[in-house]
Amino acid sequence: MSGRHIAIAIALVVVAVVVQSTLLAESRLQLFGSAPALVVLVLIAVVRYLDPEPAVLLGFTAGLLVDLVGGQPVGLWAMVMTVVAYVTLRVRDRAADGPLVIGVGVLVLTLMAGGLFVILGTLFGLKPLSDPAVFRRLILPAIYNVVLAIGVVPGVTKLLEQRRPRRGWA
Amino acid sequence: MFDLRRFDRSTSVFVGLLVISFLLATFDVRAQGEGLGGNLRSGVQSLFTPMQRFAGLLMSPIVGSVDAVSDLAGLREDNELLQSRVRDLEEELADTATLRQQVAELEAVLGLEPPGELNSITARVIAAGASEFDFVRKIDVGSADGVLKGMPVIDEDGLVGRVVLVTDSNALVRLITDPSLSVGVRVKETNETGVVEGQGTGELRVEMFGAVDPLEAGYRLETAGSRFPPGIPVGVISESATAEAGFQLIARADPAIRVSKLDFVRVIIDFDPLELDPDLEEESAELSGVPPTEQESQTP
Numbered sequence: 348m349s350g351r352h353i354a355i356a357i358a359l360v361v362v363a364v365v366v367q368s369t370l371l372a373e374s375r376l377q378l379f380g381s382a383p384a385l386v387v388l389v390l391i392a393v394v395r396y397l398d399p400e401p402a403v404l405l406g407f408t409a410g411l412l413v414d415l416v417g418g419q420p421v422g423l424w425a426m427v428m429t430v431v432a433y434v435t436l437r438v439r440d441r442a443a444d445g446p447l448v449i450g451v452g453v454l455v456l457t458l459m460a461g462g463l464f465v466i467l468g469t470l471f472g473l474k475p476l477s478d479p480a481v482f483r484r485l486i487l488p489a490i491y492n493v494v495l496a497i498g499v500v501p502g503v504t505k506l507l508e509q510r511r512p513r514r515g516w517a
Numbered sequence: 518m519f520d521l522r523r524f525d526r527s528t529s530v531f532v533g534l535l536v537i538s539f540l541l542a543t544f545d546v547r548a549q550g551e552g553l554g555g556n557l558r559s560g561v562q563s564l565f566t567p568m569q570r571f572a573g574l575l576m577s578p579i580v581g582s583v584d585a586v587s588d589l590a591g592l593r594e595d596n597e598l599l600q601s602r603v604r605d606l607e608e609e610l611a612d613t614a615t616l617r618q619q620v621a622e623l624e625a626v627l628g629l630e631p632p633g634e635l636n637s638i639t640a641r642v643i644a645a646g647a648s649e650f651d652f653v654r655k656i657d658v659g660s661a662d663g664v665l666k667g668m669p670v671i672d673e674d675g676l677v678g679r680v681v682l683v684t685d686s687n688a689l690v691r692l693i694t695d696p697s698l699s700v701g702v703r704v705k706e707t708n709e710t711g712v713v714e715g716q717g718t719g720e721l722r723v724e725m726f727g728a729v730d731p732l733e734a735g736y737r738l739e740t741a742g743s744r745f746p747p748g749i750p751v752g753v754i755s756e757s758a759t760a761e762a763g764f765q766l767i768a769r770a771d772p773a774i775r776v777s778k779l780d781f782v783r784v785i786i787d788f789d790p791l792e793l794d795p796d797l798e799e800e801s802a803e804l805s806g807v808p809p810t811e812q813e814s815q816t817p
Contacts, residue, residue, distance in 0.1 A: 368645055373580055374778075400527050403530045407538065417653055418651055418652075420545040473696065473697055475650050480718035480719065484649045
């Protein structure tokens, strides 16, 4: 895995954070008041092509960026994204490849990311459970991510696959 | 028996990063956004601002098209609503003229200085938080423009929130819909005070202490003072509520602002709540029945 390879991965995550905090944060463009969790999706797509240690570090970096660009305690999303990256790594070598597996993987991992944030946010006093739309905020981004994966996953594959052979469900 | 050899290198890195994340979060919460977390955040905010501005420029035609379509659909309804509003305002204007005269007379009698308009600067909203659970907006003014942490932010409809982070050229505003932000309010119709808390989405939660009068739907809530200048619209009670056992009253209110249409806001720059004497503030809060809760349980 080359430095260029990692640079592309970091660039993709940065672009995802920028798009998430601008275009996807625009309420007028959101469907039913929710947006895809693009950073989570890009992370899942990218981690599939990275070595284990850089992959986990990329998850941590992505989460840290989400924390620092927004207004939440530094470290919460870093924790969540590190877990997402690690679970993606563990699953990619064990599950078979295919669109259905990728779709289910994206759905479950996005739900897990949101759920984990709600738990951690509650522990750190953010009161995410006081939001009556908390389940909508968990479920809709996961569904949107599955739809968006149709474009994002092949795009990331095109950028990274030639540089590294695919493994497992990835 | 637990065998460390079962841990491969990536698992060790994973566990290490989890521990670092947990410590970062703990320290950031305890430091209330200052210290290492605050410095990191300021740096990243400055770094991302040009990229977010660029992304904002790219997306403005898309937002414009969506707006045009939705505006067209609601144009007739808006027209009728506006005509009715103009009639109401004309009536109110007549009443206001009399009231102004009365206030001027009263001020002259009491020898009070008129409070005058609070200075504010206009800012454009350039970005938001990067997750579904982040209720902040980033604006394009910062310390170079005189913005300080804690300053109130308003728009033409009412209170938007409070500045929680400032860099040279931009600032982060926590919205009143954020569950971690509480605002002391006064009911315009009954003059009773309470606290409003965001719930993330939709309505605000209103809690009145020692309320005597019930809250009727349509009652207007405005800031009670203290950490925000008094009299800024906060919301409107959405359904009537009465006090339970004669003490606590909990109701719901629609926010005065439209969170989905925050393009431009104003930062009130000559109101610095941090300059307030905390003891005095606490005392006045006790006297008015508003607990000193105009604070964030969580600040970046």
